[in-house]
Amino acid sequence: MELIRNFSIIAHIDHGKSTLADRIIQLCGGLSEREMEAQVLDNNPIERERGITIKAQSVSLPYTARDGKTYQLNFIDTPGHVDFSYEVSRSLSACEGALLVVDAAQGVEAQSVANCYTAIEQGLEVIPVLNKIDLPTADIEKAKGEIEAVIGLDASDAIPVSAKTGQNVIEVLEAIIHRIPPPRPRDTDKLQALIIDSWFDNYLGVVSLVRVMQGEIKPGDKLLVMSTGRTHEVGELGVFTPKRKKLAKLGAGEVGWITASIKDVHGAPVGDTLTLAGKPAEKPLPGFQTMQPRVFAGLFPVSADDYPALREALDKLRLNDAALFFEPESSEAMGFGFRCGFLGMLHMEIVQERLEREYDLDLITTAPTVVYEVLKTDGTVMSLDNPAKLPPVPQIDEIREPIVVASILTPQDYIGNIITLCEEKRGVQRSIQYLATQVQITYEIPLAEVVLDFFDRLKSVSRGYASMDYHFDRFEAGPFVRTDVLINGDRVDALSLIVHRVHAERRGRELVERMKDLIPRQQFDVAIQAAIGAQIIARSTVKALRKNVLAKCYGGDVSRKKKLLEKQKEGKKRMKQVGRVEIPQEAFLAVLKVDK
Numbered sequence: 001m002e003l004i005r006n007f008s009i010i011a012h013i014d015h016g017k018s019t020l021a022d023r024i025i026q027l028c029g030g031l032s033e034r035e036m037e038a039q040v041l042d043n044n045p046i047e048r049e050r051g052i053t054i055k056a057q058s059v060s061l062p063y064t065a066r067d068g069k070t071y072q073l074n075f076i077d078t079p080g081h082v083d084f085s086y087e088v089s090r091s092l093s094a095c096e097g098a099l100l101v102v103d104a105a106q107g108v109e110a111q112s113v114a115n116c117y118t119a120i121e122q123g124l125e126v127i128p129v130l131n132k133i134d135l136p137t138a139d140i141e142k143a144k145g146e147i148e149a150v151i152g153l154d155a156s157d158a159i160p161v162s163a164k165t166g167q168n169v170i171e172v173l174e175a176i177i178h179r180i181p182p183p184r185p186r187d188t189d190k191l192q193a194l195i196i197d198s199w200f201d202n203y204l205g206v207v208s209l210v211r212v213m214q215g216e217i218k219p220g221d222k223l224l225v226m227s228t229g230r231t232h233e234v235g236e237l238g239v240f241t242p243k244r245k246k247l248a249k250l251g252a253g254e255v256g257w258i259t260a261s262i263k264d265v266h267g268a269p270v271g272d273t274l275t276l277a278g279k280p281a282e283k284p285l286p287g288f289q290t291m292q293p294r295v296f297a298g299l300f301p302v303s304a305d306d307y308p309a310l311r312e313a314l315d316k317l318r319l320n321d322a323a324l325f326f327e328p329e330s331s332e333a334m335g336f337g338f339r340c341g342f343l344g345m346l347h348m349e350i351v352q353e354r355l356e357r358e359y360d361l362d363l364i365t366t367a368p369t370v371v372y373e374v375l376k377t378d379g380t381v382m383s384l385d386n387p388a389k390l391p392p393v394p395q396i397d398e399i400r401e402p403i404v405v406a407s408i409l410t411p412q413d414y415i416g417n418i419i420t421l422c423e424e425k426r427g428v429q430r431s432i433q434y435l436a437t438q439v440q441i442t443y444e445i446p447l448a449e450v451v452l453d454f455f456d457r458l459k460s461v462s463r464g465y466a467s468m469d470y471h472f473d474r475f476e477a478g479p480f481v482r483t484d485v486l487i488n489g490d491r492v493d494a495l496s497l498i499v500h501r502v503h504a505e506r507r508g509r510e511l512v513e514r515m516k517d518l519i520p521r522q523q524f525d526v527a528i529q530a531a532i533g534a535q536i537i538a539r540s541t542v543k544a545l546r547k548n549v550l551a552k553c554y555g556g557d558v559s560r561k562k563k564l565l566e567k568q569k570e571g572k573k574r575m576k577q578v579g580r581v582e583i584p585q586e587a588f589l590a591v592l593k594v595d596k
């Protein structure tokens, strides 16, 4: 154990985590120059995704240090996006240390601050690394000042590097072995292994990435999954180098993969503890918080025939994605589909893209909504993930929405703009702190406002300089109503949304106006209305027009005609027939694009 070092890299997106990791792998001889290039130059998206999958797990590298000893460095990757911050804490709990990578030209960003606190709370040694010092705009002293002022971490011995040129990266390796402690033995002699991640592999079945805390695992061992009480026999095990390498055992302090003929990822729950069935540990390791889907949306196949295929695809995706939730949903307007729960908007986009690309499904996604709590007059509390399911008004005592605490880091110039934005989003200010060259603004904001277009707006009002991180805080009651959309007099349940009373009319008007531009003209007038209960709050009309795409072609060019027709067919794919009207995907998401 003395020669093992387990570490993670904490970095904001684009600060150079992957580049630094690649350099470290290269320096330790994990991949040859040619293989590195193959990885970097590979432009096939699926292959690239595989590359990412490898990186998303762990790499075990031998490093012969200046002291002449060969150390085993285990690098456990963490995703950088705010949607996946729970994954960061689970990767960190398998490590004794972390590198905090800060782009020396950009400075500290909010996401890294939150993750860095998680690391410090978990007792990790954090080594600050200032990257991109080859850039003329890099300012090492300023970046150091920010790390100290914003995070409160001593940055005097931060390591300046260029992951791109490789300059000084060897110093990072030396710091890892000298500053990060080796794994500590635990006060038990029984096996305790933490499941960091589990995924489904087409050849191996369920593979789990584990950190052995105490004891050792060998093929053939009977393992007990402590939360489920089930036992499984270990098939194979080993480490990633980053190629998958089989080994005869995984010992205390090590991080590696195991297979144990487990049917799906729920059989090897992330955060669970594995022990030996014949000689079990007294108690499990502290696990992780379970993930709660925060954003829900309906997914409907464009063609009803695709419903079974969609179910199958979701089942398969869930094998690898324990955070994905779904249950059948039927909508008057949309037919049969699924109500799906996601960690956030990025997670939702990834799932939708995979369903369309890997499973060749044409889908309509309805507007995402957060989960509300509804206190009913009979005293029960229901959790509402679908506005269409809101009980009738007389049965409702109060509707509560989720509130998050958002922490924003920005250069001083943009404070005014950001405060205006937060106030507009119904935010309540908690604090403003001036830290070196940046300002930390903390607001309580309804999650519903954050998932709309908050990130994009924040970036645009700060010219890309502000960054933010948020976490769930509480549910809070407010004057909410359901706005319905009627197309030619019929309510389209999939378009209903819960809105704050004060914003309801403006949102309704904007929505109706936007939908007017998105719904193609048909052979008859289409009336679009927004209503609260029986009261119509806005209305617009898509005028009838007979659309004839060929009219533009003046007869002559046959191939051009064919192209146009094909294009029109393509465009049709993502339309859903609702009553007599065809509604395109964009119209279902129009609610996301409201200006204010």
Ligand SMILES: Nc1nc2c(ncn2[C@@H]2O[C@H](COP(=O)(O)OP(=O)(O)OP(=O)(O)O)[C@@H](O)[C@H]2O)c(=O)[nH]1
Pocket (backbone or CB within 6 Å): 011, 012, 013, 014, 015, 016, 017, 018, 019, 020, 080, 131, 132, 133, 134, 135, 161, 162, 163, 164, 165
């Ligand atoms: N000039 C310079 N550019 C760098 C350096 N390190 C990384 N980059 C560039 O910065 C960009 C982001 O680097 P990545 O390694 O992909 O960053 P990341 O943090 O892994 O980003 P995500 O994978 O999106 O989280 C890339 O265009 C890199 O080429 C460096 O030391 N100097």
